[in-house]
Amino acid sequence: MRSLIKRDEKVAIVYHFFAHYRAPVFKELLKNEHLSFVFYGDIKDPGGKGVKPWNNLIGKSYFIQTPTKMLMGKLLFQKGLIQLALNKKIRQIIYLGNPYHILTWISVILARITGKQVFFWTHGWIRQDRGIKKLIRNTFFHLSPTMFLYGQRAKKIGVKNGFKPENLYVIYNSLNYKEHKKLRQNISFKKIESIRNNLFKTGHYPMVVCIGRLITARKLDLLFDASEYLGKAGHKINILIIGDGPERKKLESRARSQKISVNFYGACYNENVLSKLIMAANLVVMPGKIGLTAIHALSYGIPVISHNNPDQQMPEWEAIKPGFNGDVFEQDDFRSLAQVIKKWTRTEFVHESVNRKCFQIVDQYYNPEYQVKIIEKALIEGRQTVFQNPK
Secondary structure, eight states: OGGGOOTTSEEEEEEEEOBGGGHHHHHHHHTOSSOEEEEEEESSOTTOSOOOBOSSOTTOTTEEEOOEEEETTTEEEETTHHHHHHOTTEEEEEEEOOTTBHHHHHHHHHHHHTTOEEEEEEOOOSSOOOHHHHHHHHHHHTTSSEEEESOHHHHHHHHHTTOOGGGEEEOOOOOOHHHHHHHTTSOOHHHHHHHHHHHOTTTTSOEEEEESOOOGGGOHHHHHHHHHHHHHTTOOOEEEEEBOOTTHHHHHHHHHHHTOEEEEEEOOOOHHHHHHHHHTOSEEEESSOOSHHHHHHHHTTOOEEEESOGGGSOGGGGGOOBTTTEEEEOTTOHHHHHHHHHHHOSSSSOOHHHHHHHHHHHHHTSSHHHHHHHHHHHHHHHIIIIISSOO
């Protein structure tokens, strides 16, 4: 096996740009003693969403800048991918599997013609597509024989669409779990009480946290309605909103009119501060679709609530195990949301047994080490099957 791997033969990873929260898994890949990686991407978010980039890539021997440009909204043009496909020192390429990235189509075809093994790193299928969208997506995915997917649901849909299950590797998603594990040691009941009392006059009420940009898709109106409903029934809660955005003024006005306890904390990118705010909560709630926020909360031992419609969720929703480390409510039903919140806020603090249940799935699947283990396995097996036994 080792004779198939030469240090001057690179594995390329192609992303439109490398977000800061991706850094832990990429750094873990760079530690590999047998595989040599090089990253192709831009230094900024081409979508203009303000996502922080992975710092200090410029000048690194393992980074090649490939400038990107958005075209007509969703379409993306990325320079340098044709040259990558023809690079003789690259034997395997992991592409971000996005059919809206125009040159990826051509680059993948050229790479395969020139004998390279290609992989897609992708959400895959969040829901079962129909019509022309299904045709385009499945045609694109068939360009690569092997895919790294974010969840089991995507794999099941892929198999239904005719893809071989052995070629669909579920690697889930991750954040900086090592940092989270260190930060979560620095909390106590006294600290939680102090944080809550600093945030709210009614610090003794259970606290629910919502994290994310304040846009209509978050459906925070449902959370506010649920809080009002619970308050009238004698079960009062505090809501901490971490984030900013175009809906903030409207939501502030709504909170005042409904006479519910809400603290609009604003955006926060300091993980040390974020960790304490999350760990001071009884719950993290996302009435709309939930993504990595679920993993963020579970990493700190806090249960998560979101809606129950998988077709309108992100892959990380799978980490929520109802009744174990969180719950789901009937989509768009604030009374259902209120019932679930009440169920998880009957005690002043989150019990240690619940903390451990939240940690469990992150320890097992949603961490950089697990992702890297599966990726490296697929790459090495690929070299054995493709390069040792060429057709």
